[in-house]
Amino acid sequence: MIEIFFFSFVTSIYYISAGIFFANKILDIKITNEENIYKFGLYGGIFLAFLGLFLNFFISLGKNINTFILIIFLIYLIITQKKIILKKVLVSSIIIGLACGILLIFENTYRPDSGLYHLPFISTLNSEKIIIGLSNIHFRYGHTSIVQYLSALNNNWIFSDNGIVLPSAIIYISFLLYLINEIQNIKNKYLLLFNFLLISFLCLKLNRYSDFGNDAPAHIYYFFLTSLALKNFHNLNKINMGEIITLSAYIVFNKITLFLGSFVAAIFLIVKKKIFYFKIKPLIFVSLFTFAFFLKNFLISGCLAFPVEKTCAERAFWYDVGKKRVSIAKITMIENEAWTKGWSDQKKNVKNYEEYLSDYSWVKIWFKNHGKRTFYKLTPFLISVIFLTIIILINKNKPQPNNEKNIRFSEKNFFYLFLLLNFAGVFLWFIKFPVFRYGYSYIILFIIFLIIICLYNKIKLIDTQNLKKKFNYFLIFLIFILVTKNFLRIIKNYGDDYNYAPWPKIYSEDERNDKKQNIPIIINNETIFYYSNKGTCYYSSSPCTHLSNSRINKNTIKFDRKLGYKIFYFVR
Numbered sequence: 416m417i418e419i420f421f422f423s424f425v426t427s428i429y430y431i432s433a434g435i436f437f438a439n440k441i442l443d444i445k446i447t448n449e450e451n452i453y454k455f456g457l458y459g460g461i462f463l464a465f466l467g468l469f470l471n472f473f474i475s476l477g478k479n480i481n482t483f484i485l486i487i488f489l490i491y492l493i494i495t496q497k498k499i500i501l502k503k504v505l506v507s508s509i510i511i512g513l514a515c516g517i518l519l520i521f522e523n524t525y526r527p528d529s530g531l532y533h534l535p536f537i538s539t540l541n542s543e544k545i546i547i548g549l550s551n552i553h554f555r556y557g558h559t560s561i562v563q564y565l566s567a568l569n570n571n572w573i574f575s576d577n578g579i580v581l582p583s584a585i586i587y588i589s590f591l592l593y594l595i596n597e598i599q600n601i602k603n604k605y606l607l608l609f610n611f612l613l614i615s616f617l618c619l620k621l622n623r624y625s626d627f628g629n630d631a632p633a634h635i636y637y638f639f640l641t642s643l644a645l646k647n648f649h650n651l652n653k654i655n656m657g658e659i660i661t662l663s664a665y666i667v668f669n670k671i672t673l674f675l676g677s678f679v680a681a682i683f684l685i686v687k688k689k690i691f692y693f694k695i696k697p698l699i700f701v702s703l704f705t706f707a708f709f710l711k712n713f714l715i716s717g718c719l720a721f722p723v724e725k726t727c728a729e730r731a732f733w734y735d736v737g738k739k740r741v742s743i744a745k746i747t748m749i750e751n752e753a754w755t756k757g758w759s760d761q762k763k764n765v766k767n768y769e770e771y772l773s774d775y776s777w778v779k780i781w782f783k784n785h786g787k788r789t790f791y792k793l794t795p796f797l798i799s800v801i802f803l804t805i806i807i808l809i810n811k812n813k814p815q816p817n818n819e820k821n822i823r824f825s826e827k828n829f830f831y832l833f834l835l836l837n838f839a840g841v842f843l844w845f846i847k848f849p850v851f852r853y854g855y856s857y858i859i860l861f862i863i864f865l866i867i868i869c870l871y872n873k874i875k876l877i878d879t880q881n882l883k884k885k886f887n888y889f890l891i892f893l894i895f896i897l898v899t900k901n902f903l904r905i906i907k908n909y910g911d912d913y914n915y916a917p918w919p920k921i922y923s924e925d926e927r928n929d930k931k932q933n934i935p936i937i938i939n940n941e942t943i944f945y946y947s948n949k950g951t952c953y954y955s956s957s958p959c960t961h962l963s964n965s966r967i968n969k970n971t972i973k974f975d976r977k978l979g980y981k982i983f984y985f986v987r
Contacts (some may be wrong), residue, residue: 416917419519422574424512426581427456429485430589431504432492434459441700442657448499451596452507456589457639460565460582460632461665465704467540467564468711476540476564481571507592514588515581517901521908521917522624524580530924530951531961532556533563533629537579538957540567546958548733548983550716551972552944553960554743557716560629561668561708576954577918583627590635591617594642595890604874604882605826605867606645608803611886612863613638615799618893620792622900624919626852633669634856636662637676641833641860644679648686648829657697659683664701668708671720672853675840682832722747733984755850757781781849789851796859799893800866806885807870810877830868837861921954931955943974943981 434455438444441462466484467476474480492504524534532555539546539556540563550557562582569578594610594617601607621631640662647654663677709719717734718727722744727734735743753768756777771777840857848854867874909917920928933945933956945952945959952959975982 416516416520418577419918420512420516422578423515423519423581423585424508425573426569426578426585427508427511427515427589428492428504429488430456430459430463430585431508432459432488433462435496435500436488436491437462441696442655442661443694443696444655444658446496446500448497448503451593452500452503453511453589453593453596454639456507456511456585457593457636460586461661463568464561464565464665464668465700465707467568468561468704468707471540471545471564471567472707472711473544475543476567476570477542478570478572478575481568482573484568485571485573510592511585511588514592515584517898517905518584518588518624519580519917519919521905522919524625524919524921528628530953532559532952534579534921534954535952535957535959536563537567537570538952538954538959540564541570542957543981545711545714546981546983547714547977548717549958550721550743551733551735551983551985552958553962554722554735554747557712557718557721557744557747558671559715560633560670561665562629562632576921577915579954580624580919580921583632584624586632586635587617587621587624587627590639593639597642597646598883598886598890601883602879603645603649604877604879605830605871606642607879607883607886608807608867608870608874609645609863610642611803611890612796612800612866613642613859614890615803615893616796616859618897619795619799622897623904628852630670630852633666633673636666636669637673637856638860640666640676640679644682644833648826654683655697656680656683657694657700660701661697661704664705668704670853672844672848673840673856675836675843675857678836682829682836685832686829716744718744722751724748732987733982735985736987752847755785755848755853757784760784785849785851789849792851792855793858797862799889800862803886803889804866804870806889807873807877807882810882810885827868827871830864830871834861834864834868837864923949923953924951933959938974944983 431452434457435446437458438455439446442458463484470476470480492501496504524530532553535553536556536559539549565582566579569581570576571578574581591614594614598607598610598614601610621627621634640659643658643662659680663680666676667674712719712721713728713731715721716727717729717731718724720726724742724744727742727744729736729742737743737746749768749772753771756772757780758766758768758771758777760780760783761771837857837860840854841861844854844857851858905917915922915928922928922930931947931949931953933947933952935942935956936944936946945956947955947959947961949961951961971985973984973986975984
């Protein structure tokens with residue numbers, strides 16, 4: 416347990432240091448004593464993910480290079496920052512370390528996706544530079560998240576393999592503490608309510624590490640971007656568009672389904688009614704990051720955004736056109752959409768994927784299963800919304816000066832734009848991929864902005880300090896719920912007999928967490944990949960696949976090397 420606390424503490428310093436470097440050198444943000452230190456942990460996640468992605472084009476993300484990068488950033492922090500900043504970083508990291516410990520002890524990685532392709536891909540990054548056509552041994556390698564690169568970079572000589580479970584926990588806790596820190600200095604009542612509602616969702620629903628998967632970091636960064644947007648509405652001339660475009664792009668790199676989050680920058684353009692002057696360094700960084708991300712996608716799968724078939728290049732010889740010229744991208748897209756819409760819940764007159772998606776008959780089946788589960792997952796948050804709404808409605812009014820008389824674009828209209836943006840996100844989510852974890856940030860933000868608009872005039876008259884005082888009592892309750900729920904889990908799982916306890920399992924799904932002995936697939940006396948006959952690969956010998964069919968075996972899949980790069984492809 417001490418090890419988890421210590422590793423989380425060091426990782427926090429590492430991420431904050433990288434974030435300070437990124438903010439100062441790339442985003443041109445001056446580091447002051449009044450800064451909310453926790454946001455730099457989030458910025459650090461962005462820069463380190465980029466670094467991991469860039470390096471993997473040339474080398475594997477092995478322990479040597481990963482340890483070197485860690486040491487460099489720790490040295491940078493010590494030699495460049497004032498004592499007061501170093502003290503704040505140290506204190507913040509201690510708090511993050513303790514909180515991450517509570518989150519991680521005797522917890523599990525998300526299953527089954529974690530064992531199917533998240534952890535195997537991280538293992539591949541740790542052992543291999545980019546492999547062309549990697550998706551040919553497992554199609555899901557074609558749409559991995561940027562967060563895998565962040566995890567892979569955290570496997571060093573200090574943390575070893577266990578380091579790969581830390582990034583998502585660090586991002587979650589950093590954002591939660593960022594919000595808590597912000598509300599103590601907020602004067603804008605609408606932003607105060609916004610941040611409190613986000614905290615309630617984080618504490619009541621998004622409070623289990625095993626629920627994070629690839630999805631949580633993307634949603635958290637979208638929440639973060641929106642919170643920054645609201646904070647800077649009345650400071651448009653001073654807004655750092657480098658922050659906005661960087662966060663917008665990074666959200667997409669985490670989860671392509673949240674691409675509407677990138678329209679936040681467009682909202683600022685609408686409000687400002689003129690083009691912002693972008694600073695050159697953030698623009699170059701985002702351009703490089705975007706190019707590297709889509710190049711990675713193309714080299715691995717033959718598609719810029721797998722499994723969107725229109726982004727695939729059939730001329731790329733490693734692109735899997737599939738049997739009878741039906742591409743694996745098209746098959747994957749149809750299969751994913753069908754499963755998210757409840758295809759597996761059919762009880763009679765079972766239709767194939769295409770038939771099931773051909774009309775809206777799936778809606779009824781979806782509501783009986785996925786719909787109920789979605790509402791169930793939203794229930795704790797909706798209760799908190801009702802509770803906070805009651806607090807606002809019964810609060811005594813205090814006349815407030817009207818500061819919007821000379822504002823060209825009112826705050827309320829600003830909220831309407833965000834409401835419409837997230838309504839579009841909810842609509843897109845429902846018609847294409849209606850599983851809660853794919854689109855919950857759209858849903859949560861839509862609800863929050865709807866509440867803010869409905870209560871706009873009432874909130875306007877409320878005394879800020881009085882409202883903050885009442886909300887703080889609720890905050891204590893929320894933190895109590897978060898800590899209690901995780902403590903109950905720790906007590907329940909304490910003493911479980913598996914290797915590497917109390918760290919989350921990364922090697923297998925079995926009780927002992929034993930490392931899997933996968934079967935090597937050998938061609939010309941060289942092991943080209945591994946096969947797991949136990950259903951999942953987890954973090955093991957790589958590259959690994961659990962798929963076994965007529966096309967993925969040593970007799971059908973082809974292997975080559977060009978300029979030192981491994982290539983998997985099928986003969987057409």
